[in-house]
Amino acid sequence: MASSPEFLTGAQIREKFLDFYAKRGHQILPSASLIPEDPTVLLTIAGMLPFKPIFLGQRSPDFPRATTSQKCIRTNDIENVGRTARHHTFFEMLGNFSFGDYFKKEAIAWAWELSTKVFNLPPERLVVSVFREDDEAFGIWRDDIGIPAHRIQRMGEKDNFWASGPTGPCGPCSEIYYDFHPDKGDAAIDLEDDTRFIEFYNLVFMQYNRDAEGNLTPLQNQNIDTGLGLERMAQILQKVPNNYETDLIFPIIEAAAKIAGIRYGDSDDRTKVSLKVVGDHLRAVIHTIADGVSASNLGRGYVLRRLIRRVVRHGRLIGISRPFTAELAETAIALSESAYPNVREREATIKGELEREESRFLETLERGEKLLSEILASQPAQISGRDAFVLYDTYGFPLELTQEIAEESGLSVDLAGFEAAMEEQRQRSQAAHETIDLTVQGSLDKLAEHIHPTEFLGYSEVQSTVNVEAVLVKGQSVEEAETGSEVQVILPKTPFYAESGGQIGDRGYLSGESVVVRIEDVKKESDIFVHFGRVERGILRVGEPVSAQIDRACRRRAQANHSATHLLQAALKKLVDDSISQAGSLVAFDRLRFDFNCPRALTPEELQQVEDQINTWIAEAHEAQIAVMPLAEAKAKGAIAMFGEKYGEQVRTIDFPGVSMELCGGTHVRNTAEIGAFKIVSETGVASGIRRIEAVAGPSVLDYLEVRDRVVRDLSERFKVKPDEIPDRITNLQNELKATQKELDAVKAQLAIAQSDQLVSQAESVGEFEILVAQLDDGVEPDALKTAAERLLAKLGKGAVVLASVPTPEKVSLIAAFSKEVNAKGLQAGKFIGQIAKLCGGGGGGRPNLAQAGGRDPSQLKAALDSAKAQLVEGLKG
Template identity: 45%
Template structure:
């Protein structure tokens, strides 16, 4: 506390707290507002002094009060924190007083539970005690104080609730956080001697001990268990080999530092998150050269970027004030002014014929890639000028028209006619509407656990990734395709409404987990069958889609499957091609299409007998 908080100390005394139970910390780090008891969100932003409330578990436990040499003991445990939010720290370190100061307070629920249940550790409270006992039973452990049991009990709760909320193990974002937690738990099970998948078996016990708070997990129990089992089985295939490699490397470590190159190989080849490798190293008092690891990671990103379509990463280059006004919901052609030009990774004032560049416009009918829908193509024109737009991307709040100037020159401030390839846009819009129908059909036939995990919508086809823990049968796939085509023939109007996010959710609109939405959202409705939040371009009616045909279905990751499909004329062309292949196959076997399967089976039987008789 700072000297100005003396009145607070007096107030604490007035409610009966003895003076010896009040510990003043002050600016204990050698500078104003530099204290163990000064809380900040980061280097900048709201901040203020804080006070912490500790519970004394008694002198039978080793440890001293905060600020004493024994403060790391377990006798005194912080159960509550109160921040007096009164300053805003600027980038130069200046502290501004907030116009409306506040008190930000929070307590540790599990620590309060430990106090109320008269135990000395969070892991001894009823929830964790039951989970620890069940884990020990499953893996055959006898020492209930083993740290690995505590790690697993803690992690099963985190993982189950993340999956119930729609997170799927993956290699990026929140999906990678989940994968890291699961793999850390699996590794601790390995330490305990687990010989087979065990983690998913804790879900029923978790639901039981969480009672009313476990109803969300219970509603999706089957999916939670399947995803945990799949992820554990997938990691088990590389865990042994990875640990063997790590043991070999640790045996050769010098100066107690594991090379970043080895840590990166474990990450890249064997799926070992860095923090899992760090756990193993920490147990042997070894650190990791994280700078070398970061260099390896950056080198991999550079290689990936060099192999991409565009050598320059304009995401880190384009910085333009203002925003591009999008007019593409109603227009495919607009007059627009150039606000910026980028060539060869740099901002320029003009470009000449033959140069590839990114053109930023004040307003545009071009849709920038987002929500899985590809960016528009087309061209920009003026007197004696043609710029072929091959793609459109969004950089912050501005739209970048990526392409090549084939005629004339362009300069900042110049007006151009922006013209979208209308046919390509139309075909793309049909495929985008089809993905919404597909999503709704998947949820109706496979279950409400199905949520979108990615998509790619182009003018040629659509690709849809979704959460589904097990393979889809041919019968289910046929049902899905039939249902989508039924809704196409129903010719529902595709209705768009703008409303606030809460109203949209109340209406039943599906929001993608993790997506950021503004105060107002765009809600797309297709009859009584599909309602989703979406900012993309769509058909006017479902009947415009014409025909929907699934061409492939397969797994792309643990718990994630992918459907690729075509619509409209592309679907008709695909069916014609399949018919042509069938006809040619029938001709080869001197059959007709209707008896082709029978003829093929007869041919296989004869060939098998021939190979047997002649021992080929």
């Protein structure tokens, strides 16, 4: 029997795991970025993901064995975070991998030795599962390891057969479970009981390939892919009731509780859930930002924004009323920096992003309140589930808050619709974050087995003659394609550049003895260049020679724009902030787009300086020096790498000496003079902390200027002024329009006030109160109606005023103004006017003393006002 497991910190568990496998010939590799190389997955969701090309056979491994502690993020079960003992968005997966080296026997033996000898887990507390048909694994566990057969559970494909997707590498797996309650006896073993058992180690035996018909054939190289959950092992060894109370997360929870002025141990279950969410999400957030993600409304930026907003929202639920995320991030950074130094290196970026997002979210909450007011004004019966979900997901409104505010206005929330929208989002999230597809898409699956990576000739050649290697029509591989067919063509070598690094693919033609194919785009799938085009004449046949000719004019434009992006980054770093780095780009034939990290908008003066500097470099005719060298050498020479981008050992550098040196695989001018000219078109914000410059270079500058010149000439003729007088003329027209509008608004307000003054005599006495219910003339806007109601109430003293108008033929405006004495009788303006507005097909609300509402049915306005008067009389009499 093994000795009792000793307490180990999370850091000690990580170190012992990696050291154990290092002593058994495994190369310790650092955690990959949370931004995966695989474009089909938003974030790194499993320890095996960085090794996908190896498992596919697309890349040879540098080592036959490897071990890692891989940081991962999953959001498909985000609603379970904090509610169960072990659901997380951020977690670490400890793994050992074999690339065609050892297999089941060694993997099982080492997993058992690690569990029982290194982590000292009692063997009698361990239960294993195997795939129901995997007699080999069952035999190893029973005969070699010595586990009693009744503690080896055979399970189905759902639990114990790992597959990359419908096709591709797959195989059975075996899992090790820890038993928290062995006192319940072996007769009660049910691995679905997560209150008793926790699965902490999964061994995947990748031994088959599944084809499109579902047939399994043995792989040439059998691989091992394992994962041990760091947080789960910490829960076991630290003897705590859940993963959150381990030393990996609990310090963050305690820090959050301290900010909120509460104690975790004294809190109710609901508060504990919120504290756990904060603790979990903060870890995810700091690592995501550290790996180069900025909050936005797209892709992984949306994942980050959603996590930050959930942190803020749950902070508010536990009573934190001030900004706190950046302060709390310090605890999370301190916990992680020994294993992941980049979180401390990126501390300023992390805290800055959190401060900006938290501030932005508080503003968003205010906008959400306004949106809810609009919803209340337009919903006749209840708030739809879709609207409630938008408030929850986009604006961070807890469902309970929406229900509470709706109830004040006499409305309900469609909970079934809300849950349906929530489920749709869960499915979208799972599709975006949980799919690991190890196959090449479509028919390229089968082609990739015998087609080698495409040789790119385009750095030195613009034309080459090659034999057509494959043709696809409507996704299906064909031997020939006729005139008019939309085709995807694969060539063994090509001068066409395939879209990558922000630069779009080349255009041009494939031409043979009796065939012409126009190529509109080129994309890259696993190093295979796919030429998208249309057969314009003749028949395109596999195996026949064609001349591949790129459109040189388009290539020259792309080269000018691409080189200009390099000059643009250099100018921004020189003139604005040296810490600026690229966050994305687009290099097209007619324009360029450059996204960069910067917390503020650039001033017009800065933009002009940047533009002038780039044009100066263009005029100075800097010669491009292009070289391939080791990555370390390139970095030592000062080459700029795009943050988060993955590079091989050999890299291509584009150097304009004294100006810019970057790692880049795109096509470029030979001399900056070839760019000709550069013009900034716009500078905008695209996400928190991310700015975007759109510009044109080369021949596109002339195109841009020609359009602007036509516009200027047209305006000059219309306004009968010289071109340089146009801005002043437009300013004068704007000022005149504003002045006219102000005069019109003032006249309308004065008419409303004058009309309201005449209504004082129509007030009726109800006991000690004065009430007035009336409709003003059509066309009176809500603001003027509000002013009139407040003026009338001031004249009446103790009382209530309800006014209405029809500002447009399809719209009703209503306002209620109640004195404090009326409020004391139990009447509140917000609830009152909301109910009245329903009679006109609308709704609304507001404060107890003053509230506005709207409706869409003016034909019911008289009935609504009659009802308002009757309710006031009833509520104030006696």
